[in-house]
Each structure stands twice: as C-alpha cells, then as structure tokens.
Amino acid sequence: MKKTVNNLMNQEAELIKLARAGDRSAQTELVKTHSARIYNLGLRIMRNEEDAEDVLQETFIIMLGKLDQFSGKSSLYTWLYRIATNIALQKLREKKKLDAEISVHEPNFEALRGSQLKEWPDHLEDKVNDEQFRHCLAVAMEDLPENYRAVFVLRDLENLSTKEAASVLSISEANVKVRLMRARLFLRDKLANHLKCVGDMR
C-alpha cells in the first residue's frame, strides 16, 4: 500500500518536472488529475456553480504560472488547496463589500454554556431528501461566515487533517481547532432551530 502511494508521488513529481519545462501533455495531466477536487472545493466554499468555475480557472492559471515556485515540501494538492481557498475567500470578501447593506449578524457561539437540550431524532439522514430540510442545510452554510466556512469545508468535507488545513489557510493548528469548533456549533444551532420549527420531527 505504502509502495503504491510512493509510486504515485514519484509519478506526480515527474509530471511536475515535465510540466515546468513546458510539456503540454504533462500540464494537461496535472489539471485533469486535480480539477474535480478543486471544483468541488470551489462549490463548497462559494455555494454556486458560476463562482466555483471562476475559482477553478484562476487556480489552474496560477498553478501553471507558478509551478516553478512549488517547493515540493507539501503535496501538490495542498498547494492547490491553498491557492484555491485564497481565491475563494478573496471573492467572498469582495462580494460582501458589494452587498454591504445586507448585514451579517455575528453568530452566537455560546450555546455550550447554557442552552436547553433535547435529543435529536435518529436517522435524520433520511430527512435529507426533504426539500425544506435541504434548504435549511444550504442556508446554514451560506450564513456561516467565510473564515469558519473555509475551515469546516477543508476539515469536515474535504477531510484534510488539522495540520493540512492550518497549512492551507496559513493559520495555527490551534486556530483551526477553534474555528472548526465554532463552525460546527454554528451549523448545529441552525439545524437545532430548524428541527424545532418543523415540529413533526418527534
């Protein structure tokens, strides 16, 4: 197993070398290998297809332009994640400036210290085909402020480790943990509110 991973890494290192030298089929291969991952990352952070496509295009323009700056210390996908996440966060911040009149209320992260608790129903996953419930999930993600959203996406949806997410976002591991905790609690509270509203859950 380990051998296979090493082989893949060597293969990629070889492709990177060729791509740097201007080999177009190597460049194509690198883009092909990583484009789905970056597109999904873009969708998850941006929450719409048009912006995800922009993130995708800009990420690979930068990759091809700066491949000679890639040190090889981290893996290529972590490096691409860093580029793509930065582009996405930049876009979200620009958008926020444009829709400045829409106020983003600060989330209340204090639920741990005193909210009433009710056990959630089992098998909530069955509920995900319910349109109203899906909408609630989508709105919760859109409401989650971008710094927290990026951490949640990288850690819980893209399965990066704390260390990898810290490297992608250029923040400390402790900071990743705090943001992840807050993101999870924010989303949890949104769902808790929704489940209460729906009423027929229990």
Add this chain to the structure above:
Amino acid sequence: MTHQHDDTMIKKIEDQLGSDFDAEIVAEVAEHMRDCPDCKIYVDSVKQTIKLFRVTETDTSVPEDVSDRLFKMLKLK
C-alpha cells in the same frame, strides 16, 4: 448545558469539538460524557450535524462544458 461545568471541562469539551471525534477523542472527555447525558446529547447532535452535511455535500464531477472552458482558457488540448 443546564448544569454547572467547571471551566477546564468546558475548555476540554470545546477542544474536542474542534478535533476528530473518533481519532482524537480525549479519554477524559469520553469518560465525562458517559456520566453526563447533557454533554452526550450535545456532542452527539454536533456529530449528527457533521454527518448530515457530509451526506448532502457529495462530490460532483466537473461538468463537461466547465471542463472544456477550463482547458480552452489554459490553452491545453
């Protein structure tokens, strides 16, 4: 949490809520949750939240037209 927790336990639980529940579960927190239904309910609801998003945010492949525009823009293929 309607009952009282001391700050060090809250800190530990918060820390756990920012980590992997399976791979990085701290023994002390696990033990606390066995004796504290409130914390167990709370942590379980957070786990359920994560699971729900993982179920709905499935991977999609890059649509063909998006891929075409990408390679065209990069002047590849």
